[in-house]
Amino acid sequence: MADTFSLQRVLEAFRSSMSENKEVYIKYYIAGWQELVSFMNSLGNVFSFISKDVVNKIQILENFLSGESGSYYVTIQSMVKYELENELVDLTKRGSHPESGCRTLLRLHRALRWLELFLERLRTSTEDGKTSVMCSDAYNESLAQHHPWLIRKAVGVAFCALPGRDTFFDVMNAGDHTQVVALLGESLPLIAEVYQITEDLYAKNHLLELP
Numbered sequence: 001m002a003d004t005f006s007l008q009r010v011l012e013a014f015r016s017s018m019s020e021n022k023e024v025y026i027k028y029y030i031a032g033w034q035e036l037v038s039f040m041n042s043l044g045n046v047f048s049f050i051s052k053d054v055v056n057k058i059q060i061l062e063n064f065l066s067g068e069s070g071s072y073y074v075t076i077q078s079m080v081k082y083e084l085e086n087e088l089v090d091l092t093k094r095g096s097h098p099e100s101g102c103r104t105l106l107r108l109h110r111a112l113r114w115l116e117l118f119l120e121r122l123r124t125s126t127e128d129g130k131t132s133v134m135c136s137d138a139y140n141e142s143l144a145q146h147h148p149w150l151i152r153k154a155v156g157v158a159f160c161a162l163p164g165r166d167t168f169f170d171v172m173n174a175g176d177h178t179q180v181v182a183l184l185g186e187s188l189p190l191i192a193e194v195y196q197i198t199e200d201l202y203a204k205n206h207l208l209e210l211p
């Protein structure tokens with residue numbers, strides 16, 4: 001992973017994550033998240049409790065991918081099939097499989113919806129748009145409903161420390177603001193498609209509320 005964040009690399013990772021027959025490669029899905037973590041790390045310590053959680057979840061999935069059953073973890077589709085067929089998922093309450101691939105990926109999947117909503121707000125924002133408001137509106141519309149009160153409060157505090165819109169555009173390393181807006185316009189349908197494929201797969205298998 002390179003030192004500086006690049007929106008282009010996020011785009012490439014999510015683009016590579018989709019196979020021709022619309023399966024999602026976990027390797028590239030994780031690579032997209034690793035890029036996003038590098039961005040969050042540059043924002044300072046107030047965000048470290050969030051990036052630690054993402055890093056932990058990436059690590060769980062990487063361990064499955066490089067482990068002895070790694071061939072079943074190549075795509076989200078093959079992971080779901082393998083874990084369900086082998087009863088490796090705690091479906092109603094946490095038990096003997098508290099860190100299954102399915103429940104771990106579900107947490108990142110929910111966060112991907114937040115990212116989609118936030119980037120769409122950023123893309124369509126005007127010069128006086130506040131990133132803290134865009135972030136928290138996107139959060140309230142997505143992830144917040146899955147988080148307890150304490151986490152919601154801590155996240156609210158972190159949002160107040162977000163840099164302004166201009167800084168966000170600059171750190172994306174994608175050229176001037178017009179070019180960033182264009183790249184966001186290119187990235188968002190891809191992110192939305194990866195999200196929707198996963199959402200449909202999880203819905204079909206009744207996995208959207210895994211504990």
Ligand SMILES: CCCCCCCC/C=C\CCCCCCCC(=O)N[C@@H](COP(=O)(O)O)[C@H](O)/C=C/CCCCCCCCCCCCC
Pocket residue numbers: 036037039040047049050053054107108110111114135139143151155162168171172211
């Ligand atoms: C300029 C580039 C575009 C913006 C780039 C944004 C980079 C964002 C990177 C990561 C986003 C946050 C991902 C959060 C994943 C949260 C997963 C989760 O829900 N975990 C909770 C549940 O897990 P289990 O306990 O069931 O294992 C966990 O309890 C949560 C812990 C930490 C709080 C997570 C809050 C997420 C807030 C999302 C906004 C992040 C703001 C980042 C600022 C850009």
